[in-house]
Amino acid sequence: MNKNFDFIMPxxxxxxxxxxxxxxxxxxxxNIHNALIITDSFLEKMPDGPVEQTINSLKQANINFSIYNEVEPNPKVRNIEAAKKVYLxxxxxxxxxxxxxxxxxxxxGTGIILTNGDDITKLAGIETLDNAxxxxxxVNTTAGTGSELTRHCVITNEKTKLKFVVVSWRNVPLVSFNDPELMLNVPAKLTASTGLDTFVQAIEPYVSVNRNDITDGQCLQAIKLVEESLREAVANGHNLEARTKMVEAEMLGGMAFNNADLGYVHAMAHQLGGQYDAPHGVCCAILLPIxxxxxIIASPERFADLAVAMGENIDGLSIREAADKAIDAMQQLNDDIGIPRSIKAIGAKPEDFELMAENxxxxxxxxxxxxxxxKAEIVELYQQAYDAE
Structure with a gap:
């Protein structure tokens, strides 16, 4: 566990x-006087939706704006290049x-190529940015990735089908907004997918080699909130209490992994998302229990902690037995909210596993x-995820 650490958040x-x-x-x-709003066409067209409310607030403050509305899932290099053009x-x-x-x-990504060079693919890595x-x-509208308050920028190179990450404190937004009322109409499948991403982003930092006492507390509380609210948010999207708890969990998980980092679930999920343009939260959820x-063998005591956070009774169990309970609980949550068990469901092909494992x-x-x-062990994990039923 890190005893000397910095702590990054908006x-x-x-x-x-x-x-x-x-x-x-x-x-x-x-000091924004002429903003570029970056969003997707669905949110832009939504009556009294988050884009319209954002625009109304900007108008009241006499701030001009332009809109780029072609954001895609798993955003591509072409998206940030097009948004940069609108900005300029x-x-x-x-x-x-x-x-x-x-x-x-x-x-x-748009901000990065505006100030740090046109080719973002050359900036993949940790703290590669020289300029603000x-x-x-x-303005966040899903309880999912935590990207509204993290230093991670994840982009897909559509030419190579490779997802890459630019990690820098310079990427952290100056201000974030999380209004649970904006999430009441998020469809059940998207709620499930993004909610499981929140869940994974609380679990991976808790067992990360870069964890610390602050992130530990954030992770455990986030996991408890997900257990209390995600099933209800999927079943009844207009339950404001459930939505509010999921936003709280998402923020806590985002702050935790912003500082303690993640692990192989995300590293492997990025390859699935890049290769097959699959929903990120679904990729993470399928891989999580596997x-x-x-x-587990690296830190069974911490997995036993996770079992308790997920509401499992570990009385009378050995540490290893309690750790296994945590894995079972992860799979149960996936099953309860309709996440498929196999990466076959997102179009995965075994012939791609070698390259994906390498990346x-x-x-x-x-x-x-x-x-x-x-590499062989990562290939085997992909295979297990493929064979799962």
């Missing part, structure tokens, strides 16, 4: 019903992202995994 985070109305004032405070053509001086992780990553991004504000069972071990998330794997 300087201001607004949480709760109605906070979106503060965007205009906050944009003024970070309209003389923008700041970025406001409205959406989930894809919008926030597109905004970060333009002022960045993130990868963490592999990890997974190069992913920035791989280095903090508690157990070190060979």
């Amino acid at each position: 300087s201001v985070n607004f949480f709760g019903a109605g906070v979106i109305e503060k965007i205009g004032k906050r944009a003024q405070m970070v 053509e309209n003389d923008c001086d700041g970025i406001i992202t409205v959406g989930g992780g894809s919008a926030h990553d597109t905004g970060k 991004l333009p002022p960045l504000i993130a 990868v963490e069972r592999f990890n 997974a071990l190069k992913d920035g998330n791989a280095f903090s995994n508690p157990r070190k794997a060979t």
